[in-house]
Amino acid sequence: MASHKSKTGIKINATKAEQESSPVDEYVTPGGYELEKILNRGSVAYTHVNEVWPNVYIGDEQTAKDKCNLKRLGITHILNAAEGTWNNVDTGAGYYGDMDMVYYGVVAEDVTTFNLSQYFFSAARFIEETLSNPQNQLLVHCVMGRSRSATLFLAYLMICENMTVVEAIEHVKSRRRIIPNWGFLKQLRELDMQLLEK
Template identity: 70%
Template sequence: MKTTVEEDYVTPGGYELEKILNRGSVAYTHVNQVWDNVYIGDESVTTDTARDKYKLKELGITHILNAARDDTTTFDLSQYFYSAARFIDKTLSDPQNKLLVHCVMGRSRSATLFLAYLMICRNMTVVDAIETVKKRRRIIPNWGFLKQLRELDMQLQETRLEQTAEP
C-alpha cells in the first residue's frame, strides 16, 4: 500500500480501473468487513443488514452511513466525498465504534464513498484503495463514480505533490 507521493504515478483511465476491479475479486456476499471496524453491506430483500438490529448487534455496529439513493452514472456523488470521509474518520477515531456503509447492492455507492475516504484520509491512490477493498468485498462502482474517483485521485495527487515541493 502506497501512502506517499510518487512523482511517476499517473491516475489510470476508466478501462484500467475496471480491469483492476475485475481481477481477482472475492465472491459477492451481503456484508463484508473491508477495513478495521468498517463493513460494507447491501439492502437485499432477505438480509437488509442496515435494518436487521440483530445482525447489527452481532457485528457490533455503532454507526451507519446510508448511501441507498441515486445510483446513476450521471449523479454527482463526489459532492459527498469529503463529508462522508469526515464522518467515517470521526467514527473510526474511537476504536470502540464500528461502521456499516451500505447502499442497495453494497457494490457501487457505498464502495465509492469508502474508497474516497481511503484516498482522502489514508492518503491512498485510487488503485491502492480499490486493491485494499476488493480483497474483502466484490465492488463495482459505476462508470460515473469511477470517473469521479479518478478526478479526486488527480486532485489529491496534485495537492500532495505541491505540498512536498514547498520548502
C-alpha cells in the first residue's frame, strides 16, 4: 500500500541514463475535480450501512436509530457526525442509555462552508482508540452516511493509516457509496497536503 512518502517511478521506454538522471516522481494531491471523478468512477450501490474497514461501519440515520440492528451488528461505539436537532440525527448518548454503548458526537452541517476539519484529529483519535480493542465495533454515521461521516472516516485513514486522500477514497468507495460535499473535499485535500509535508 502506498503512503504519504514519495513514490518512485521509472519511465518504461527511458534509457538507463535517463532513468538515473530523472527526478523521483512524487505523489501530488489531486484537485477537487479529479477527486470527484475518482468518487464517481465505479462506486457500489447505496445501502443503509456498509462495513468499510475491519470493525468499522458507515451508515445512515436509520441505522443509527435501529437499536436491534445495532445489537445484531455488535456495535459498541458510535461516532455521530451529525449531532444536533436541526437537519441532523438527534440521538446523543442518552438515546443509547439502555445499551452498553460509547458515544461521540460531532455537531456539523453538511454545507460546503462548514469547517469539518476542526474535528479531523479528535474524530481520528476516537476511531483509533475504539479500534485498539479488537472486540469493539464502530458505527460512523450522519443523516445519509455519505458526506460528513465519510469525510471523518477518510480523515482517519489519512491520519492514522498513512493513506493519501486518493487511497482513502478508493478504499472506502469500493465498499460504500460516498459523496463528500465540495467543501469537505477541499478540506481533505488540505489535510493531504499537510500530511505530505511532515
